[in-house]
Amino acid sequence: MRLNLRKRTPLPVEPGTAGPVRVDPRTKTLTKRLKPGDIAVIDHLDIDRVSAEALVSCRPAAVLNAARSTSGRYPNLGPEILVGAGIPLVDDLGPDIMTLTDGRTVRVLGGVVHEGDKVLAEGIEQTPETIAVNLEAAREGLSEQLESFAANTMDFLRRERDLLLDGVGVPDIDTVIDGRHVLIVVRGYHYKADLATLRPYIVEYRPVLIGVDGGADAILEAGWTPQLIVGDMDSVSDKALRCGAEVVVHAYRDGRAPGLERVENLGVKHVVFPATGTSEDVAMLLADDKGAELIVAVGTHATLVEFLDKGRSGMASTFLTRLRVGSKLVDAKGVSRLYRARISNVQLGLLVLAGLFALGVALASTAAGQTLIGLAGARFDDLFSWVGSLFGGA
Template identity: 75%
Template sequence: MRRTLRRSTVPDAGPGTLGPARIDARTKALTKRLRPGDVAVIDHVDIDRVAADALVAARPSAVLNAARSISGRYPNLGPEILVEADIVLVDDLGPAVMAIPDGSVVRLDDDGSILVGDHLVAQGDRQTAESIRGSLELARANLSVEIESFAANTMDYLRRERDLLLDGVGVPDIKTVIEGRQVLIVVRGYHYREDLATLRPYITEYRPVLIGVDGGADAIIDAGWKPDMIVGDMDSVSDRALSSGAEIVVHAYRDGKAPGRERVEELGVEPVVFPATGTSEDIAMLLADDKGAEVIVAVGTHATLVEFLDKGRAGMASTFLTRLRVGGKLVDAKGVSRLYRHRISNLQLWLLSLAGLLAVVAALWSTAAGQTFFGLVGAQIDDLTSWVGALFGGS
């Protein structure tokens, strides 16, 4: 339960976690400027897995959340990931913690007290593995309510986007040739780095069309490739990616407003605008399907009900329906990696090569020409041995 505290002086609060505070209500924006040892200050209800993974990668000493990291709506995955990574998590600190000046050195005590200097700013609930397990058990009891809400959102999306979802009405024309090719769509989501690394042989051999969804374009570049297309609202993709020469498809609202368009045009790139209600992940799949993709391989996208709910917004119902629409072509990256990986180990290859070499030697030995060849080789070896012996014997 949140406790509202007046600003006061604490004479001797004792030692605790120290670090410079970095504040941003948007966790995705904050992780871009976090440094190891910083204290991340966020306002994020139901921390999802993607946000937690990004925080863990930035290695802050602590995460201070103005909101509740587990609200109880559903069993979200983020808090457990943070605690398992030995990152201190303090919950339900209230709006006062967001008013800490960015860069101020904060102290976090074991009882959840947050201090700047000697001033008590806020106090919250310090999470442990045990407290998180208890909260998740309660959240699972409420899961049926969330599923009902998810189903209602799904039907609402189907009514509003029926023409796009069923008939492809509204899909814009693009320059990138997709017809008859395989398409790899990269979302900076669950295990995207591992999936891309596993798919390296597949990408090298099949050369699919590479589509990055917002920050997924940077993931493609970081892995050593160049995206053919970037789809999204352009809020988490770098200028480097936008200037890479990829075709840009800006995800716009249904009324045509596209907040990311201005940023792209300022870089001297003329984008394609795709108005749609769903997520950028959805329109990338619908675009690939409508333009004749043979296979759509998904990296970092959402595949299970818990992952849809973990995204924390009603719009994820569109992703569920989109997956049903393109399901005949869609292959999850983990499935591709398991199918494509080599079934023969390196040791087996060496043994096979050795067996082949011995077979060749045996075949040559059985012929007169082969015996003559081996005799000449033996004579050359004897000469070399004698020369080496004489060289070292003479010295």
């Protein structure tokens, strides 16, 4: 009986990048459920550095942006980070791309998004060359943003003068801060590495640990427990809110507090802090008003580009807040890059072994050392004989 064996012709592989889509207009919300191989669909004007690094850590197959990844307002670094990580980035696809439902499989080829033979949307595929051109154009328009930033700063100063100068409106809290160090953690640039570098400081000084929204999860991931969680509760996990930390809900000046309902539903003890500006400003002002001896900040915003990276006028408050608490503020952002040990643990271990070997050779070359080695050998013989007798008896 003859078997007719025929080679199976492999199916043709379609060009481009294919995968299931995950859709969310808020990038930081999307990254919580984005898996490797998924295609991220976002609506993010001027992708900032933090958002880009969060996307890269999720390892998506591609990123589709309904908006322009660089609008020209300022030289944002997000697109360069994504493309540098080898992730295809297509932007300016238009609002219709946001109507896709999670799980639908699409294929991205160049700047075109396909579903089967159907073209869903067309945009602009970013390359190192296009990004360089966009950044150069953005640098030319930076002066306009500087003027806007200065105007926002003066407006914030007029509206929050009493809070900045006299601490009017700061709520009472149970956590004791007076006379202690405070470590404020924000999930910003290099926060993980900086938090790890500060581990000896945390062990020695036992500072009050304050997590700003998702910064509370960063503290938990590092093996610590926050004493205070400050923010509008949009990026902190339920696990962090239930960890036993005191919660300060950041509210708008008109009384609206988007995160209040969530905290109340969890049954977490909390207070409300109405203030203009950002949650990291609220954390710094709270620590300063309650008598912190030193405020150490990790992952917070410190430079003008970082202020503009947030994409909102309220970042002017951070500038003034830093002036307000500057006498006791230590910015630990980037401390992990300040010094890196040039000797690895393996090299250090080999060095110790080499030292012990040299010490043994030196002892063996002297009469006293030979006597000591002989006594040690006799002790080991007695130990082995005793262990052997135990097993022999058994």
